[in-house]
Amino acid sequence: MNRLSDNALWRATARGFAAIGITGRTLVIAIPMLWFLVFFLVPFLVLGRISLAEAIIARPPYTPLFERAADGTLSIIASLENYWFLWQDTLYRNAYLSSIRIAAISTICALFIGYPIAYFIARSPEPRRTFLLLMVVLPFWTSFLLRVYAWMGFLRREGVINNMLIWLGVIDQPLVMMQTDLAVYIGIVYTYLPFMILPLYANLTKLDGALLEAANDLGASPVVTFFTVTLPLSLPGIVAGSMLVFIPAIGEYVIPALLGGPDTLMIGRVLWDEFFSSRDWPVASAVAIVMLVLVVAPIMWLQSTQDRRELD
Amino acid sequence: MKYRLPFNLPAAGVSALAMALALPASAQGVVNVFNWSDYITPEVLEQFTEETGIQVVYDVYDSNDTLEARLLAGASGFDVVVPTATFMQRQIAAGVYQLLNRDLLPNIANMDEALMNAAATHDPGNEHGVIYMWGTTGIGYNIDMVAERLGEDFEVDTWDMVFDPEVAGQLADCGISWLDSPTDMFPAAMAYLGLDPQSTEAADFEAAAELLQSVRDTVRYFHSSQYISDLANGEICVAVGWSGDVLQAAERAEEADRGVNVWYAIPSEGAMQWFDMLAIPADAPNPENAHAFINFIMKPEISAEITNYVWFPNANAAAFELVDEEIRTDPAIYPTPEVTETLFTGVTYDSRTDRLVTRLWTRVRTGQ
Numbered sequence: 001m002n003r004l005s006d007n008a009l010w011r012a013t014a015r016g017f018a019a020i021g022i023t024g025r026t027l028v029i030a031i032p033m034l035w036f037l038v039f040f041l042v043p044f045l046v047l048g049r050i051s052l053a054e055a056i057i058a059r060p061p062y063t064p065l066f067e068r069a070a071d072g073t074l075s076i077i078a079s080l081e082n083y084w085f086l087w088q089d090t091l092y093r094n095a096y097l098s099s100i101r102i103a104a105i106s107t108i109c110a111l112f113i114g115y116p117i118a119y120f121i122a123r124s125p126e127p128r129r130t131f132l133l134l135m136v137v138l139p140f141w142t143s144f145l146l147r148v149y150a151w152m153g154f155l156r157r158e159g160v161i162n163n164m165l166i167w168l169g170v171i172d173q174p175l176v177m178m179q180t181d182l183a184v185y186i187g188i189v190y191t192y193l194p195f196m197i198l199p200l201y202a203n204l205t206k207l208d209g210a211l212l213e214a215a216n217d218l219g220a221s222p223v224v225t226f227f228t229v230t231l232p233l234s235l236p237g238i239v240a241g242s243m244l245v246f247i248p249a250i251g252e253y254v255i256p257a258l259l260g261g262p263d264t265l266m267i268g269r270v271l272w273d274e275f276f277s278s279r280d281w282p283v284a285s286a287v288a289i290v291m292l293v294l295v296v297a298p299i300m301w302l303q304s305t306q307d308r309r310e311l312d
Numbered sequence: 313m314k315y316r317l318p319f320n321l322p323a324a325g326v327s328a329l330a331m332a333l334a335l336p337a338s339a340q341g342v343v344n345v346f347n348w349s350d351y352i353t354p355e356v357l358e359q360f361t362e363e364t365g366i367q368v369v370y371d372v373y374d375s376n377d378t379l380e381a382r383l384l385a386g387a388s389g390f391d392v393v394v395p396t397a398t399f400m401q402r403q404i405a406a407g408v409y410q411l412l413n414r415d416l417l418p419n420i421a422n423m424d425e426a427l428m429n430a431a432a433t434h435d436p437g438n439e440h441g442v443i444y445m446w447g448t449t450g451i452g453y454n455i456d457m458v459a460e461r462l463g464e465d466f467e468v469d470t471w472d473m474v475f476d477p478e479v480a481g482q483l484a485d486c487g488i489s490w491l492d493s494p495t496d497m498f499p500a501a502m503a504y505l506g507l508d509p510q511s512t513e514a515a516d517f518e519a520a521a522e523l524l525q526s527v528r529d530t531v532r533y534f535h536s537s538q539y540i541s542d543l544a545n546g547e548i549c550v551a552v553g554w555s556g557d558v559l560q561a562a563e564r565a566e567e568a569d570r571g572v573n574v575w576y577a578i579p580s581e582g583a584m585q586w587f588d589m590l591a592i593p594a595d596a597p598n599p600e601n602a603h604a605f606i607n608f609i610m611k612p613e614i615s616a617e618i619t620n621y622v623w624f625p626n627a628n629a630a631a632f633e634l635v636d637e638e639i640r641t642d643p644a645i646y647p648t649p650e651v652t653e654t655l656f657t658g659v660t661y662d663s664r665t666d667r668l669v670t671r672l673w674t675r676v677r678t679g680q
Contacts, residue, residue, distance in 0.1 A: 059408060060386060061384045158546070261533065262531060276378060279384070
């Protein structure tokens with residue numbers, strides 16, 4: 001087979017696919033679309049369907065969606081009762097609010113710690129910059145769980161920090177740091193800090209140095225330059241970094257479970273309880289759906305306002 | 313050894329061939345065991361493989377809830393699981409387990425009849441499971457830290473340690489932990505209040521929840537396995553825990569030899585006696601191997617070996633004499649007849665009670 005006929009064959013195949021609506025573009029989009037369908041939309045629909053059922057003792061432990069009556073008629077059993085239940089009991093509202101609060105405070109802390117680091121790395125000369133970035137990413141090479149356990153070693157009553165402070169004579173009684181909200185904040189900020197630093201760094205390195213020189217020439221002090229030039233221009237980086245920290249922090253389960261105290265109320269834990277302790281998969285699914293809506297809605301709103309701003 | 317090589321070579325070749333042929337059919341195959349953490353000695357698994365040729369794939373959990381979620385989801389892939397009898401009762405109703413084939417379990421004759429009958433209240437006729445180990449839910453404590461705060465003469469065998477605001481308040485600074493298990497904590501609180509610990513009345517749960525809430529501020533954390541190492545390290549001084557787990561902590565503390573002394577008390581107001589059952593899921597991939605494994609565990613010497621390691625009593629009458637004397641005569645592990653009188657067994661809750669219990673437990677734990 002020579003090259004020409006090979007080519008012709010290929011073109012004919014492409015034409016054939018195009019005839020039934022498959023073009024190169026659809027093929028390229030197909031992979032992410034398929035991913036989205038299989039790993040997001042289908043599980044989401046399954047969750048949605050379970051959230052409309054009722055818990056029973058069976059395997060699986062919820063009522064079927066369709067039921068065939070004795071006379072052969074097919075009826076759909078679905079109710080919004082589980083959502084009504086979530087609305088009625090203040091536990092769930094408080095858990096959502098508390099999760100949002102913990103995530104928000106952690107995000108702000110991560111921003112205040114991450115911004116100077118990102119700024120410093122972006123301003124560093126080239127070889128050192130690569131090295132510093134590597135240091136930021138390096139912890140990812142060990143397991144996340146292991147890193148949280150390492151914090152348990154630091155914060156424990158007989159842990160590194162207490163022993164050090166006692167040895168230095170700063171305190172005589174060990175401080176209680178484990179099983180407190182403080183430990184949860186430390187855990188979340190530590191874990192998600194790289195997600196704050198990396199988008200900020202990407203943004204800050206692209207900052208046009210000429211703008212800073214211009215501000216300097218026009219008599220602005222470094223502080224004024226920072227607040228009037230650098231900070232506003234880095235806003236997209238701040239938003240991206242904050243989103244990357246805030247969203248996973250809301251649903252965080254492992255960190256509060258390992259470091260948090262009994263009164264650290266987060267929705268991830270409530271969901272776990274509904275699923276495992278109450279064995280109520282329908283209510284657990286409803287909790288998950290509501291959480292998803294609560295997280296996705298503000299992002300979509302933010303996205304649309306940003307798009308509009310870009311159009312203006 | 314060198315000179316033997318030529319003779320062994322063909323044999324080795326043949327056996328390798330046999331293995332290659334056997335692999336697809338998995339003649340001996342595997343048994344997938346899902347058991348509680350710190351609940352077996354690894355040597356037993358090796359001995360089982362040595363004797364039967366069946367490989368053991370072993371995985372662990374630390375709450376009945378985790379196990380139940382895996383089983384209810386279906387196709388868990390496990391051949392042998394170890395639910396507590398109260399949980400097993402509901403799981404049987406959900407159709408999770410297969411009937412045991414007694415022909416494959418000749419060692420069942422070794423089991424203690426009285427204990428098996430007690431377990432049969434959850435599984436009539438012991439059709440779905442045999443007792444693996446049993447134990448009590450009581451109080452683990454650091455002898456010195458508690459004596460320092462309550463005095464040398466304080467009788468520790470009382471729920472006052474954790475449920476009396478005054479006593480628990482004095483112990484709070486050295487750390488109190490509770491099991492994160494409402495089905496253990498609520499009956500204990502009811503027993504302390506003089507209520508029927510087997511009650512399923514909403515009012516009794518409310519009363520128990522009120523008691524628990526009144527002392528929850530003395531609790532450092534709620535967890536069902538963390539307390540083992542924390543008691544052993546002196547990180548906490550009192551834990552509501554399971555007998556053998558506390559005694560494992562005591563043993564670890566003794567081995568570490570850092571001046572931490574841990575012991576276990578069965579509260580005199582009444583404590584829960586529970587049974588962990590060996591059972592086979594309905595969709596177990598290797599039910600025959602599962603039976604072989606359960607039968608192996610019921611050998612007296614194997615049951616005794618496990619008890620000697622995990623410090624939980626087994627229900628194997630033939631094994632009793634083989635258990636180390638130190639363990640067999642310890643009333644914290646094998647309670648005396650007088651103490652046994654005060655023990656109560658758990659009950660299985662219906663789904664409405666379950667929801668109430670979980671909700672009240674969340675309120676106790678989080679104050680919400």
